[in-house]
Amino acid sequence: MTEPVKLKITFPADAGAIHLIAQPCLEGFMSSFGVEISAADLKPAESRAQDFEDTGDEFWDNPDLRAFRPYNVVRAADGTGVLVIPVRGNLLSDFPYQAGTYATGYDYVEACVRRGASDASVKAILLDISSGGGFVRGADECARSIAEACKLKAVIAYASGMMASAAYWLGSQGTKVLVSPTSEGVGSIGTTSGRWDRSALLEKEGVKLHAYKTGERKTDGNPYLPLTDEEIAARQELIEDINDEFLTAVSSARNISVQDIRKMEAGLFSAKKSVRIGLADAVSTRAEALMAAFGAKSEPQAETGINEGSDMTDKTKDTPKAEAEAAADITSGTAPAPVVDAGAVDAAVSAAVGAALTRVKDILGCDEAKGREAQANVFAFTTNLALDQVKQLLAAAPVAAPAPAPHTAANPFETAIVERLAIRTPLLG
16 A cells, blocks of 8 residues: 655754744744654645646646645636635745645745636635744745736735734735634734854853854854854844845835834734734635635736835724724624625626625535534535535534543644644634
């Protein structure tokens, strides 16, 4: 029997690397280690058990890697679809895969966005984001690919969990940013790094490192030598230069001045607050975000350029109209209207949107879905099965057992993340 393909995910253990990651996630990110993950480790497994069509591209057609390169299109009755791209866990460079809630590679996201942008059957793209960020390298190129896709069709970024740092860099480039009411935070627009100084520890043990070098700065970053003011200044300059690229990209996409973004001090904001200060457009559920994607008008996005304005303002309080619109979006229990130009959406598209939303609601609300919520979500959002077919499959599936307490992780990587980051939300499909 052929052994299943496993991916080995390696994370940095050195604080000296430069990261685009929210601080609550930093310790777990750096302390994680290489683990092997197979398709069976990806939960829920049903979300990966789908039919694939050969594309002629080895990246997508490799049967051993398909489980790690999902291309999930939710289709309406008329065949039009919305491509849902999962952007979850740590964001990695040189990692052309999507490994469930563990990690997502920039190369995978970029390839998926480009394929969706050129896929005539895809009306819009939905980035389903739940990530605290990741590596610097690769973030810029991935974000640019999302901005390019927006010139061809709508790209909705949805913060189903955290959308922070590098994850926000990606999401901010979409045509719209929508946020779950229970999002764990949006923003963290900043860059971080560190440097261990173990020289005092060595001195206490009576050990001293003598470094031979060419060039005064050659030993910058050596953890066994004391920090110097010159090293600190040089490292800070590098961090600032990288961060300027981050701020410029967000400023251009979100039409917020660079100075306003700096005043946010790289903070994480709640769903409602992120809307008020302009980091997001509306608070919505996942189903509402999907409906917005189906109803979005496909047209090139205007380039706004960098905004160098002055004071940071509450975007929803500048005008009565803006305040009313924001209030309508965030009112508890009231579904925000889709981001749609009603005059531009013809009857066929309206019917498709209605049919898709009705199907999702019927699946999630049917009696067979009780106790099988995870499977119901998979069938509703990642398949084209009819309601009757889904009911039959759900009825045959076992009812989920009560969640064990305390949480028992599936592998060492999940253990590190759960224990160090105190994750209290369920794994998402």
